[in-house]
Amino acid sequence: MFQGALTRWQTARGRGPFFLLILLGAISVLGHAPFFIAPAFILSFALFWIRIDAVSRWDDRPKRAVFWSGWAFAFGYFLAGLYWIGSAFLVRGGVYVWIMPLCVVVLPALLSLFWAFAASLYARLRVTHLGVSALIFAVVIGAAEWLRGHILTGFPWNLPGYIFEGGNPISQSASLFGIYGLTLLTLLLGAAFGPALIDTRKHFVAPTVCLAVFAGLFVWGHMRLNTHSDVEMTDLNIRVVQAAIDQTRKFDPEYYNEIVTRYTELTRSAGLDTIDVIIWPEGAIPGLVLERREVMDAIVSALRPGQTLVLGVTRRDLEGRYYNSMAAITVGADGSAGLSALYDKRRLVPFGEYFPGGGLIEKLDMPTLSAAVASFTKGETGLFAPPGLPPASAQICYEIIFPGFTDLSTEPQPDYILNISNDAWYGRSTGPWQHLNQVRYRAIETGLPVVRSASNGVSGVIDPLGRRLNDTSPYALTVIDTVLPAPL
The missing domain is CATH 3.60.110.10 (Carbon-nitrogen hydrolase)
Structure with a gap:
């Protein structure tokens, strides 16, 4: 039954899979605070890769289908993770209320482009071996997340590595290679389970190795916490x-x-x-x-x-x-x-503390979202x-x-x-x-x-x-x- 559902997930056409990808992306946010259900993200990302890999191998117009499939999952992920931004518009009231729905949707839609282009890049590589292909997918999504945190003003909110609660053992690995390193390992873990879901007998090595790495990080982190159990x-x-x-x-x-x-x-x-x-x-x-x-x-x-x-x-x-x-x-x-x-x-919040092209806005005398002034000046x-x-x-x-x-x-x-x-x-x-x-x-x-x-x-x-x-x-x-x- 599971394999039949997986086959339909790989081959289905039309709008159904598109909306299912949005739902799957939203479910993956359960990995983040305050829930920290890490398997929800890991499994969702594995199913995401299975769909992207299958669509990338279609003979007819794979580029467009891969792009929008990547965008759909990311849109669900960012929409469910950032919905709370809408509260700021409601609090401010007045002219801001009517643009609240637009902004709540537009920001996730723009952030999703990073994953959409990463998925398109992955499709161009055309790697035959499923295990290697999954790991490459994790790397390109990891690179997209690094770019999301740095391009323009950058917005590295809810990086995948944050599914591990700060202060717990696995989070201690951030002291070695930072949150971007932990994010890459998290994506590798999720992607490695993709081929295993398709055929566990052939593709058990990658998820086993990834689980062993995380087990090692857990043990090391636990030892680190015990070493510093008494805070000076x-x-x-x-x-x-x-x-x-x-x-x-x-x-x-x-x-x-x-x-x-x-x-x-x-x-x-x-x-x-x-x-x-x-x-x-x-x-x-x-x-x-x-x-x-x-x-x-x-x-x-x-x-x-x-x-x-x-x-x-x-x-x-x-x-x-x-x-x-x-x-x-x-x-x-x-x-x-x-x-x-x-x-x-x-680091000022775009539109919240300053407007790109703020000179024009100042002439209109329109306050920013967070204050009754047109724009703040960046400090040094x-x-x-x-x-x-x-x-x-x-x-x-x-x-x-x-x-x-x-x-x-x-x-x-x-x-x-x-x-x-x-x-x-x-x-x-x-x-x-x-x-x-x-x-x-x-x-x-x-x-x-x-x-x-x-x-x-x-x-x-x-x-x-x-x-x-x-x-x-x-x-x-x-x-x-x-x-x-x-x-x-």
């Missing part, structure tokens, strides 16, 4: 504030004072005297906070001498340019306060080092999804990654959990702990092996008092 701590005491403010309320002027009060009262809560640095998320308080004296006075009044507050702000320079920034406000021993460090976001600085605190690699929101963003060649080297984000844009969806898993991989790759404050996301501390030490629910109204782990 520094003497830096941190408070991360989680204020649980709905994104729709941030646009309500009548709610503005409540937002300021909630953050300052949480900052003042019991135990503040032992804290060195307080972290608020990206966009904690809307508007040009640094230019509002009454707000700055309220913020400073919540701090003690010698303490530093780090928060995300929209700021404006003397030339009228806007930046999405991370600012540090330090209170001196005499009670005086001032701006002690500043980081301007370097990297290291974030308020006086008296260890240097950090500052990363705002989705900057942390880019492997290699942390520059370990600087002097001094960063001691940790400081990530602030506003995950409230994406509501109660899978988006914040996918974001968290990618954050955990940055810790594994760099050997640095991560301190994270994410509005309606998962806030807390992640150790250098990607393990969650102290964190909280995205929707909690609380503070997390913890100690900064030391880097490996």
Whole structure:
């Protein structure tokens, strides 16, 4: 029965297989956070290869059929993995609501072109041996994923390697060859099962070898975790504030004072005297906070001498340019306060924080999705080092999804990654959990702990092996008092 279904899957024509490929791509997303059902991705990818390989061997017009087959699976994969983007348009309201369906569909459709062209390239190679052919398919899709993460601005969200939860044994291999290396191995594993499903007796070697490799990675990762079971701590005491403010309320002027009060009262809560640095998320308080004296006075009044507050702000320079920034406000021993460090976001979200061809948009006076300004300006600085605190690699929101963003060649080297984000844009969806898993991989790759404050996301501390030490629910109204782990 199974072999008969497989034969029909290889030979069927018409629209049915096209829509089944979209469904199969959507099912494969169950491998990602928060589900982590890795076999769902592995099996789906194996069936995807079986279909692509069969179509590539058709005698009549295989090129077009292969291209659209590759596109269909990828479209289902990206649509199911990125549907949460639509929440941001609903939150913003107004003119953005009507373009929400378009954008939710267009982005996956464009990203799917990477896999469609990769499938077309595979079809041109015409390798006869099924086992070798499957491995080549994994390599070309892996190359497409690397290109997706680098071409134009790059968008390496939900790379296949992320189906293994960060902080678990197999994820530790990212410390050896990064998430792109793990992605390639994951694709090889999925593709290797394709020929085995067709004929297990002839094609058992490749899946056996791949499983042995992953078994070895699991054992090595387990040993690595055991070796570092006790995380070494520094003497830096941190408070991360989680204020649980709905994104729709941030646009309500009548709610503005409540937002300021909630953050300052949480900052003042019991135990503040032992804290060195307080972290608020990206966009904690809307508007040009640094230019509002009454707000700055309220913020400073919540701090003690010698303490530093780090928060995300929209700021404006003397030339009228806007930046999405991370600012540090330090209170001196005499009670005086001032701006002690500043980081301007370097990787801006297209259409969310700037418009390609932004000059025209600015003339139209149309705000970006994430702020009431036409476009942010890209920053240039990297290291974030308020006086008296260890240097950090500052990363705002989705900057942390880019492997290699942390520059370990600087002097001094960063001691940790400081990530602030506003995950409230994406509501109660899978988006914040996918974001968290990618954050955990940055810790594994760099050997640095991560301190994270994410509005309606998962806030807390992640150790250098990607393990969650102290964190909280995205929707909690609380503070997390913890100690900064030391880097490996």
